[in-house]
Amino acid sequence: MPKTPTVYDVADLAGVSIATVSRVFRKPHKVSQATKDRVNAAVLNLGYVPSGSARSLAARRAGAIGLCFPDFDGIDGGPAPIVYADGRVIEQLDPPEDVEPSGDLYLSEVMLGTEIEAWRHGMAVTIAVARGDEIFDNLAGRVDGMITLSRTVPEGLLAHIARHIPVVVIAGTRAGDDYDHIGTDNVAGMQAMTRHVVDAHGVRDLAFVGGPADSPDDHDRFEGFRMGLHAEGIELPSEPLLRGDFTRSHGRMLGRRLVEAGRVPRALVCSNDQTALGVLDALLATGLRVPEDVIVTGFDGIDASQTSRPRLTTVRQPMRELGRAAVDTLLRRLGDPLMPPQTGTLPVTVLLRESCGCLA
Structure with a gap:
């Protein structure tokens, strides 16, 4: 069988040190493009495959x-x-x-x-x-x-x-x-959103559409919603109006449930974007207008929030x-x-x- 190429062979063919070859594999952003090109060309020419297990043993790390x-x-x-x-x-x-x-x-x-x-x-x-x-x-x-x-x-x-x-x-x-x-900062983000809906749009009939009860994010966002209401002198709910599972399909179901119940609040502050987009789908399908009849907001800032019709007001988290x-x-x-x-x-x-x- 032909000799298996080693890191020494790669370094020799590329005209660099072994340490440079290692940096190309492990920290490529710290190596110039010209050096990376030479090392990668040598790797392809020799058919070299780095030994992950050998590196792990040397560093006592799994990488x-x-x-x-x-x-x-x-x-x-x-x-x-x-x-x-x-x-x-x-x-x-x-x-x-x-x-x-x-x-x-x-x-x-x-x-x-x-x-x-x-x-x-x-x-x-x-x-x-x-x-x-x-x-x-x-x-x-x-x-x-x-x-x-x-x-x-x-x-x-x-x-x-x-x-x-x-x-x-x-x-x-x-x-x-x-x-x-x-x-x-889930709490501050949802508090700011809630106060915006009240202050900028004069809405005092708003409800929170939550996610799973065991979600720490949902817990903090509902607390931010309550803090926003408290700052505006609005009565605080003890629980979200409805709970979903953070998916768009479940948001549609919740939106249909609200319409069927015959009582849709003036604004629905949703715990995440996918729930909000599902609620938006359901409301528009029944002829309700957003935002003229119902305001809908989300939280996350996923790409889909930019392409919905209407586009979704939301809290973007990084x-x-x-x-x-x-x-x-x-x-x-x-x-x-x-x-x-x-x-x-x-x-x-x-x-x-x-x-x-x-x-x-």
Whole structure:
């Protein structure tokens, strides 16, 4: 068999040092384009394949970050039953035509941010979806650290993992734990949105359309909604008017439920964009006008909020930056294991568009 090319062969053919070849593989943003071109040409010419296991042994690192997210695609559970306003339940064997398998667009953006930042530092990202505790336990033994969305991994298991590798939690508030936390200012963003609807549009009949009751983001946004109402002297609700699951299809169902009930508030402040877009679909399908009859707002700032008709007024949170900040925090923790637990909060921005009447 022909001799397997080594990193020494690549360096010799490219006319660079072994350290430079290593930087091209692990930190390409720190190497000039001309040098990268020479090294990559040598790699192709020789048929060289880097040995990840050898690098890991030398650095005592796996060179990978674990990313754990909830099961947002519903593969395990199958199609959810449809519940109508009169209490009838129909077993849904096939998805209705208006349900798009789009997954969670917020998580997709966060995931992209983690991949970008990990690539900048020469790290790989291994993604696990919450379908059994053993997945996380197995993943923890193959990565240098773990990033997870709040409440995705059971607390006992997360504490067990954190004894072996660093853990960064995205979203939610610190609850007496020692993990590093990265989130966005959900409370201030939703408070600002609520006060805008009241002050700029003179609306005092507004309701909150929430997400899952166990979502820390939803909890903080509802608290921001209540704080906005309190600042305007409006009576505070103890619970959201309705709750969904953060998907557009469920938002449509909630919108239809409101119309069927015969009482649609003047403004619907939704906990995320996909819910708001679904509510918008349902209202427009029944002949209601947005924003003339009903104001609808969201939270997240996903791309789809810019292309709806009318375009969705929303609170933009920096989703990609959230993923990048989580990776940056994890890498700093790997470099300094004894530093105090870190908490980072990224700012949000209110984007005013046609669905509230500002640009109509």
